[in-house]
Amino acid sequence: MERSARLFVVSGPSGVGKGTLVAKVRDDRPSLGLTVSATTRPPRPGEADGVSYYFMDDAEFSRRVSQGEFLEWANVHGHRYGTLVSEVKRNLSAGRSLILEIDVQGGLNVRRIHPDAVLVFIEPPSMEELEHRLRGRGTEDEASIECRLENARREMEMGESYDVRIVNDDLARAAQELERTIDLYESNGGSTKDVSD
Numbered sequence: 001m002e003r004s005a006r007l008f009v010v011s012g013p014s015g016v017g018k019g020t021l022v023a024k025v026r027d028d029r030p031s032l033g034l035t036v037s038a039t040t041r042p043p044r045p046g047e048a049d050g051v052s053y054y055f056m057d058d059a060e061f062s063r064r065v066s067q068g069e070f071l072e073w074a075n076v077h078g079h080r081y082g083t084l085v086s087e088v089k090r091n092l093s094a095g096r097s098l099i100l101e102i103d104v105q106g107g108l109n110v111r112r113i114h115p116d117a118v119l120v121f122i123e124p125p126s127m128e129e130l131e132h133r134l135r136g137r138g139t140e141d142e143a144s145i146e147c148r149l150e151n152a153r154r155e156m157e158m159g160e161s162y163d164v165r166i167v168n169d170d171l172a173r174a175a176q177e178l179e180r181t182i183d184l185y186e187s188n189g190g191s192t193k194d195v196s197d
């Protein structure tokens with residue numbers, strides 16, 4: 001069957017399991033591209049520069065904003081995060097579909113630039129389970145956890161305008177649903193135009 005490369009956006013509240021889900025889907029489909037975003041958030045233990053994110057200070061981030069290096073960027077949980085045009089180009093020019101794991105503001109901005117992008121929102125089974133996962137991950141201090149939970153409700157509301165919603169209850173099931181979504185949109189036509197257009 002004819003397939004076309006598509007741009008997928010994956011968003012959802014902090015701790016819902018976006019990173020875990022996307023990593024699982026990429027294990028099954030190594031050809032799927034994933035961009036590395038830039039951020040002013042400090043690295044967590046074990047996060048390497050250029051792998052999880054390109055970590056940079058505010059001045060460097062501002063310099064890149066003014067040089068037009070970002071496809072989109074947003075303030076999330078008190079730090080700036082942005083998708084580099086170069087990262088998107090690198091993947092789409094290789095003719096492969098790409099996942100942007102970005103927040104809801106970024107997702108809606110990408111939709112304005114690429115109307116054929118597919119926006120996928122990951123929902124928690126419940127707010128209690130979301131808090132449980134966020135605390136269980138053990139990467140955030142209390143203030144950062146509170147901030148993320150406070151933002152979660154607004155993100156869930158904004159996620160209502162996404163094309164597809166997937167509940168991350170059982171990881172294997174949710175990953176299967178995400179893979180089916182990718183298959184469906186890749187095979188029903190409508191190529192994602194190159195960002196250089």
Ligand SMILES: Nc1nc2c(ncn2[C@@H]2O[C@H](COP(=O)(O)OP(=O)(O)O)[C@@H](O)[C@H]2O)c(=O)[nH]1
Pocket residue numbers: 011012013014015019037038041072073074076077081082083084101102103104105106107148
């Ligand atoms: N708009 C935008 N959001 C991003 C980008 N990269 C990451 N994010 C989002 O920033 C938020 C915080 O990410 P992170 O600090 O890794 O924390 P986590 O969500 O708790 O794992 C998440 O919603 C990410 O999806 C980006 O390039 N642009």
Ligand SMILES: Nc1ncnc2c1ncn2[C@@H]1O[C@H](COP(=O)(O)OP(=O)(O)O)[C@@H](O)[C@H]1O
Pocket residue numbers: 012013014015016017018019020021133134136137168169170171172
């Ligand atoms: N379906 C699931 N069931 C139970 N725990 C999960 C599930 N998906 C992810 N987790 C766990 O929840 C925590 C947050 O996941 P993570 O991928 O870091 O979230 P996000 O990237 O959305 O912030 C991690 O400890 C992860 O192992």
